[in-house]
Amino acid sequence: MNLTLNVWRQKNTQDKGGFKSYQVSDVSADMSFLEMMDVLNEKLEVQGEDPIHFDHDCREGICGMCSMYINGKPHGPQQTTTCQLHMRSFKDGETITIEPWRAAAFPVVKDLVVDRSAFDRIIQSGGYVSVNTGGTPDANEIPIPKKIADEAFESAECIGCGACVAACKNASAMLFVSAKVSQLALLPQGQVERKERAEKMVAQMDAEGFGSCTNTGACEAECPKGISLTNIARLNREYLSAKLTSENV
Amino acid sequence: MSWITDTLTSTIGRKVLMALTGLFLILFLAVHLAGNLQLLMNDGGEAFNKYAYNMGHNPLIRVVSIGNFVFILLHIVVSILLTRRNKAARPVGYKESAGASNSTWASRNMGVLGTIILIFLVVHLKGFWFEFKFGAVPTVDYDGVSFKNVYLIVQEAYKELWYALFYVVSMGFLAFHLSHGFASAFQTLGLNHKKYSPIISGLGKGFAILVPLLFALIPVIIYIKSLG
Numbered sequence: 001m002n003l004t005l006n007v008w009r010q011k012n013t014q015d016k017g018g019f020k021s022y023q024v025s026d027v028s029a030d031m032s033f034l035e036m037m038d039v040l041n042e043k044l045e046v047q048g049e050d051p052i053h054f055d056h057d058c059r060e061g062i063c064g065m066c067s068m069y070i071n072g073k074p075h076g077p078q079q080t081t082t083c084q085l086h087m088r089s090f091k092d093g094e095t096i097t098i099e100p101w102r103a104a105a106f107p108v109v110k111d112l113v114v115d116r117s118a119f120d121r122i123i124q125s126g127g128y129v130s131v132n133t134g135g136t137p138d139a140n141e142i143p144i145p146k147k148i149a150d151e152a153f154e155s156a157e158c159i160g161c162g163a164c165v166a167a168c169k170n171a172s173a174m175l176f177v178s179a180k181v182s183q184l185a186l187l188p189q190g191q192v193e194r195k196e197r198a199e200k201m202v203a204q205m206d207a208e209g210f211g212s213c214t215n216t217g218a219c220e221a222e223c224p225k226g227i228s229l230t231n232i233a234r235l236n237r238e239y240l241s242a243k244l245t246s247e248n249v
Numbered sequence: 250m251s252w253i254t255d256t257l258t259s260t261i262g263r264k265v266l267m268a269l270t271g272l273f274l275i276l277f278l279a280v281h282l283a284g285n286l287q288l289l290m291n292d293g294g295e296a297f298n299k300y301a302y303n304m305g306h307n308p309l310i311r312v313v314s315i316g317n318f319v320f321i322l323l324h325i326v327v328s329i330l331l332t333r334r335n336k337a338a339r340p341v342g343y344k345e346s347a348g349a350s351n352s353t354w355a356s357r358n359m360g361v362l363g364t365i366i367l368i369f370l371v372v373h374l375k376g377f378w379f380e381f382k383f384g385a386v387p388t389v390d391y392d393g394v395s396f397k398n399v400y401l402i403v404q405e406a407y408k409e410l411w412y413a414l415f416y417v418v419s420m421g422f423l424a425f426h427l428s429h430g431f432a433s434a435f436q437t438l439g440l441n442h443k444k445y446s447p448i449i450s451g452l453g454k455g456f457a458i459l460v461p462l463l464f465a466l467i468p469v470i471i472y473i474k475s476l477g
Contacts, residue, residue: 006344019344072347097345104338169348169357170335172260202259211338212260212331214356215433221351233441236261240439243256 001027001087004095005040007052010108017108019097029088033076034059034066036087053111059083061224064161068112069099074163074222081161081224101162103171105208118208119160119176125204126197127180129189142188155182157225164219164227170211175219177205178235179227185238195242202239260334261437263327268434270324275431277317278460288467294400295391301381301399325367332360355429362426369419376406408475413468420461427457 002025010017024040031039034056041051057065061084070076076085090096098112106114156179164175181198184190190197213232220229256262284304287297304310348357355362380386381399389398407413431453435441440449 069343072343072345073350099343099345102339102341102343104340167351169339169352171338172335174260202261203255206260209338210260211335212264213437214335214359215429215436216352216356218348218351229436230441233436233439235439236265236437237439239259239261240256240265243252243262249252 001029001090001092003027003036003090003093006095006097007111008099009052009111010100012110013107027087029086031087032059032083033068033070033085033087034083053109053113055113056083062159064159064224067101067114067116067162067166069101069166071097074101074166075161075224079222079224079226081159084224101166103162103165103210105171105173105210106162106165114162116160116162118210119162119173121208122173122177122201122204123180126193126200127184129184130193131189144187148186152183152186155179155186155227155231158183158223158227159225161224163222163224165210167218167222168211168213169216169218170214172213172219173205173208173210174213174232174235175223175227175229177201178231181238182231182234185234194238195246196248198235198238198242199246199248202235260331263331264437266323266327267331268437270320270327271430271434273317273320274324275427275434275456279456282460282463285467286463288400288403289470294389294398294404297400297403298389298396298398299391302396305381321370325363328360328363353429355425356433359426359429362422365422366419366426369415369422372415373419376412377402404471404475407468407471410472413472416468417465420465423464424457424461427461428454431456 002023005022005024006019007022008017009020022040022044024036024043027036027039034054037052037054044051055065055067057063059066061081064081066075066082068075068082070082070085075082077089078085100106100108100112101114101116103114105118106116109115158176158179160176162176165171165173168174181201184197185194215229215232217229220227257266284297284300287300288294290296304314377399380402381397386397386399387401388395389401390396407416432446432450435446435449440446
């Protein structure tokens with residue numbers, strides 16, 4: 001396959017940046033998108049050009065690092081991570097536009113690399129359980145219905161990649177925050193800090209400058225882990241009931 | 250008070266204000282439609298004129314109507330605050346965005362639709378509400394009691410093709426606004442349930458089609474009748 005890539009190049013956070021066009025030839029349909037980028041970068045290095053910077057880590061679809069906005073969609077045309085996207089999803093001769101995640105809370109570090117520490121600060125504000133976990137507990141010591149365990153697990157599948165923010169027209173982080181609040185709100189271990197967690201994580205989300213949720217559903221449609229909108233409804237419930245009943249004035 | 254203002258100025262709090270005022274306005278639309286359908290009765294406007302009189306004189310209705318204006322205003326003000334915040338959350342936009350593949354057009358354009366509805370509302374209030382309250386409206390007698398003949402004003406207004414058309418087109422925009430707003434309000438309030446969400450979503454779609462359609466039918470029928 002021969003492709004034309006329109007890639008966002010930006011030297012650093014201060015640089016204005018702009019698109020640059022690259023030709024990649026002899027791309028195998030079985031390559032992953034990141035492998036195709038590697039091939040282009042090797043060519044650029046040989047030519048003495050600065051390679052295109054992009055985030056990547058596990059290349060197994062579980063770390064959430066490979067943030068690329070491809071042809072108008074986070075992680076490209078498939079509902080997966082960029083490392084799990086293969087070149088067979090594209091046509092020979094196609095022009096592919098690659099942009100970084102766009103959000104005030106995710107400043108561009110360089111080219112396609114964005115700083116997602118805003119998510120870490122949200123987790124630090126309340127996305128944890130402060131109990132002494134002790135040794136390995138006996139199985140079924142704390143009885144949790146299978147359905148609830150499954151639901152909590154589904155929320156916990158969120159890898160914090162930020163595709164929800166990237167896809168949302170408001171750059172809202174509600175799907176991420178709702179998954180993180182849900183996974184603990186559903187389980188007995190999460191009850192102690194339940195109200196405080198919802199209050200603090202929403203406050204931090206707002207302080208980071210993410211937008212509000214318009215319920216368009218774009219986040220759910222683009223989430224590589226299939227986190228559902230029911231999490232957002234749960235977060236709304238958690239937050240409102242916490243605000244109404246907690247003793248934090 | 251700080252926890253109250255904290256809650257109401259948070260993104261979720263503001264969305265809740267949008268949802269609650271929106272749901273009230275949805276209820277208002279249903280009541281307003283029920284009243285307006287009396288315009289189609291073949292009684293020379295008696296039922297509608299008496300209804301209009303009662304709406305203006307019943308103390309309970311007057312309180313609710315003040316509330317209605319406050320809620321409309323709140324719905325507008327909070328939407329502006331949210332839109333400003335949402336725009337600021339993405340200062341640099343995308344070159345290419347495939348929004349159509351992951352969300353409905355209405356859900357992405359609620360602000361635009363709302364603005365068009367606001368323009369309609371201004372024209373609508375000026376044409377009927379303001380005229381009824383402060384204009385020189387001809388009167389009509391029923392059993393010796395004098396009533397303002399709002400029915401006549403409506404009949405005269407919809408004889409104009411462009412005016413009737415303006416109403417019909419505006420109801421189209423309202424339909425799109427409702428098609429997202431109805432179910433979205435419930436989701437914002439956290440009312441999401443395996444059993445009820447599909448029902449709410451279905452009701453929302455039905456409401457979004459039926460109510461604007463019936464509203465739009467009134468100017469259409471009056472215009473056609475005026476042709477003789």
